[in-house]
Amino acid sequence: MGLVAMPLLAQEQPETEQKQVAAAPSTIATLTSFVELKRNLQKDMQAVNRQLQSAQTDAEKANLKQQLEKLESDLKTTNRNFENIAAGVDMTTLRGEVQEEFNLQQEVFSLLRPAIDEMKEITARVRQKSELKKKIAYYQGQLPIITEALANVQKLEQSADNKTLLQSLKQTAEQWAKQQAFIQSELQAAQLQLDKLSADETSFTEASQSYLKSFFQKRGLYLTIALAVVIGIALLSRLSASAMQRFIPGFRAKHRSFRIRLIELLHRVLTVLLSILGPMAVFYIVEDWVLFSLGILLLFGIAWALRQTLPRYWSQVQLFLNVGSVREGERLLMEGLPWRVEQINVFSTLVNPVAGISQRVPIDELVDLKSRPSDADEPWFPCSKGDWVILDSGVRGKVNGISHEFVQLVQRGGARVTYQMADFLAASPRNLATNFRIKEIIGLSYDLQKEITGTIPETLQNYLLQRLQQEGYADQLLNMRVEFNAANNSSLDLVVIADFKGEVGDLYNRFRRAIQRWCVDACSENGWEIPFPQLTLHGALSRAE
Numbered sequence: 296m297g298l299v300a301m302p303l304l305a306q307e308q309p310e311t312e313q314k315q316v317a318a319a320p321s322t323i324a325t326l327t328s329f330v331e332l333k334r335n336l337q338k339d340m341q342a343v344n345r346q347l348q349s350a351q352t353d354a355e356k357a358n359l360k361q362q363l364e365k366l367e368s369d370l371k372t373t374n375r376n377f378e379n380i381a382a383g384v385d386m387t388t389l390r391g392e393v394q395e396e397f398n399l400q401q402e403v404f405s406l407l408r409p410a411i412d413e414m415k416e417i418t419a420r421v422r423q424k425s426e427l428k429k430k431i432a433y434y435q436g437q438l439p440i441i442t443e444a445l446a447n448v449q450k451l452e453q454s455a456d457n458k459t460l461l462q463s464l465k466q467t468a469e470q471w472a473k474q475q476a477f478i479q480s481e482l483q484a485a486q487l488q489l490d491k492l493s494a495d496e497t498s499f500t501e502a503s504q505s506y507l508k509s510f511f512q513k514r515g516l517y518l519t520i521a522l523a524v525v526i527g528i529a530l531l532s533r534l535s536a537s538a539m540q541r542f543i544p545g546f547r548a549k550h551r552s553f554r555i556r557l558i559e560l561l562h563r564v565l566t567v568l569l570s571i572l573g574p575m576a577v578f579y580i581v582e583d584w585v586l587f588s589l590g591i592l593l594l595f596g597i598a599w600a601l602r603q604t605l606p607r608y609w610s611q612v613q614l615f616l617n618v619g620s621v622r623e624g625e626r627l628l629m630e631g632l633p634w635r636v637e638q639i640n641v642f643s644t645l646v647n648p649v650a651g652i653s654q655r656v657p658i659d660e661l662v663d664l665k666s667r668p669s670d671a672d673e674p675w676f677p678c679s680k681g682d683w684v685i686l687d688s689g690v691r692g693k694v695n696g697i698s699h700e701f702v703q704l705v706q707r708g709g710a711r712v713t714y715q716m717a718d719f720l721a722a723s724p725r726n727l728a729t730n731f732r733i734k735e736i737i738g739l740s741y742d743l744q745k746e747i748t749g750t751i752p753e754t755l756q757n758y759l760l761q762r763l764q765q766e767g768y769a770d771q772l773l774n775m776r777v778e779f780n781a782a783n784n785s786s787l788d789l790v791v792i793a794d795f796k797g798e799v800g801d802l803y804n805r806f807r808r809a810i811q812r813w814c815v816d817a818c819s820e821n822g823w824e825i826p827f828p829q830l831t832l833h834g835a836l837s838r839a840e
Contacts, residue, residue: 329377336370371839421732429487431488434482441475517583528573549638550623556616563641610662614639625666626673629656631717633675637667650676650697677720682728683800686719692802707801727800730773733793733807737814738786740824747787751823752777758817759791759810766809771799786826 340363347359434769448468452461514669539562540546545555571594578587601608613619621627623636634645637653643661647652678684678694684704685691692704692712702719704712714722725731739747757778773794780790791810801808820824 317430325380326377329380333370335681336366336373340366340370340584377420378492383442385445397751424489424492427485429783431482431489432487434478437478438475438482439758441471441478441728445475447469447751452588472640497602511532514586516757517577517581521577521586522583524573525570526726528566528569532562532569536562553616560615594798598815602727607659607662611658614643615641615660620665621661622666624668627661627664627666631720632699635672647675649679651680652697652699653701660781677724678728680728683797683803684724684726684728685803686722686724687720690722693801707804719821727735730797731795731800731803732809733791733795733803734790735793735807735810735814736780736788737791737811737818738783738788738826741787744787747789752779753791753820755791755814755817758820759793759813762809762813763817768795768799768806771796783795798833 328440333445343359343366347356347363348354348754350359373761374742385640409479445468448464448471452464452468463613499588514732516720537558541804543555543558545551546559548555575587575590578584578590610619614621617623621639623639625636627634627636629645632647632650634647634654637644637646640663642655643657643658644653644655676697680694680697682694683691684694690706690712692706695705695711696703698716700716701712701718704714706712739751743751756775760769760772760775760779765774773795773796777789777791780788782788791814793810815825817823
């Protein structure tokens with residue numbers, strides 16, 4: 296084992312030495328250039344020092360000191376680079392130099408600088424034109440003032456007798472004349488530059504098209520790669536979701552466990568993060584700092600927009616995990632209707648099992664709601680499709696259709712009546728679909744007072760049962776009773792109470808009429824008098840007299 300390792304070690308050492316020997320010429324050449332640069336900088340510093348000693352004015356001294364400081368800084372940087380390259384490592388820690396303090400604002404701006412520089416380049420011509428126009432307006436305002444000043448000085452020269460005064464006026468006029476010439480030259484130069492820019496200027500549409508064309512020519516490939524990465528991430532996300540549905544038990548269950556929901560949530564979050572970071576990684580690898588900066592700027596904008604909505608997103612996460620204020624299988628009130636929470640997902644499913652309607656709502660709409668467990672006997676809706684109902688207004692019809700907005704009834708004869716959902720519920724519909732009861736009153740004469748509570752109710756009940764049997768409605772009858780109801784002013788009233796099955800709810804009014812008809816037939820056969828109301832009769836007689 297040792298004999299085998301020795302040759303390998305012997306081979307590795309020459310290879311390392313060969314690399315060092317290969318790198319040595321380039322290092323030496325670099326160090327030689329640094330030595331030459333240091334010598335030149337030192338010469339320049341000596342020359343500046345000599346000029347500084349012979350300088351006469353303060354302005355000249357200040358300028359020379361500034362140049363000397365720049366040369367000293369360059370010399371210091373050159374010495375540091377020379378030491379780092381000669382040593383082959385960073386010597387900053389050995390020198391004990393103080394590292395610059397971290398500044399978040401500067402770091403952010405350094406990341407965004409490429410995008411800002413690109414925007415500055417786009418608007419360079421516009422900003423240049425604006426500056427030239429300001430410059431022209433400024434010089435045009437200065438020229439009349441200096442022209443007027445020269446004219447006034449020339450008038451004073453003509454009337455001046457004192458030689459000293461005349462010489463001073465001439466000197467002033469000469470200075471202003473030079474200033475006038477300078478302003479005129481600057482104005483002409485600015486005007487020429489503006490005219491040239493205007494002549495070369497293209498329309499906004501053409502400039503935009505040209506910039507977009509240039510932008511996509513330079514970065515079209517990178518954008519295409521970034522788009523391909525996003526599509527690839529989306530496909531991988533879809534494939535991984537299908538794999539989880541196939542191999543994770545209970546992933547497709549109607550009511551999933553907390554663990555399954557957490558796995559799906561993490562999968563969705565990871566997909567979003569990779570879709571965002573994928574293009575950023577592409578721009579970083581290809582070193583397109585403009586697109587990278589624009590991506591960072593976009594991320595900052597998204598983060599700033601989401602900072603106020605984070606609590607709401609947290610509530611949505613709780614709902615998605617089925618640990619929030621709304622939970623699967625429970626009951627909630629929404630839009631004036633009770634709903635059963637069938638499934639909670641990014642788009643949740645709500646169902647009203649009796650009305651036969653459902654809706655798919657975004658999970659965000661459930662954040663402000665709350666659900667509760669429901670009992671088996673709690674009502675969900677007054678009726679189902681196909682049921683016969685009677686409203687408070689007396690309207691009776693068959694429920695033909697139920698939607699979130701309307702309920703439509705079909706009356707006997709085919710007429711359709713449509714109600715808004717809120718109005719339909721406010722009308723307290725009475726459902727005839729299960730069973731229903733009919734109560735009809737018939738009044739007999741006081742001459743039958745002895746029999747009205749005994750034999751007459753029994754006789755009338757038997758007669759009504761016989762007629763129901765004859766007309767084929769006995770199977771739909773659940774119960775029938777005839778009882779004494781009340782002693783009225785002019786009659787002794789009996790009440791007929793009949794309970795029918797819901798399947799004949801469409802015959803509700805027919806049964807009412809039939810019971811009244813059968814009662815009259817029973818009175819005729821048994822000789823029972825149906826009295827005329829005494830108050831009505833006496834009132835009619837009084838009006839006749």
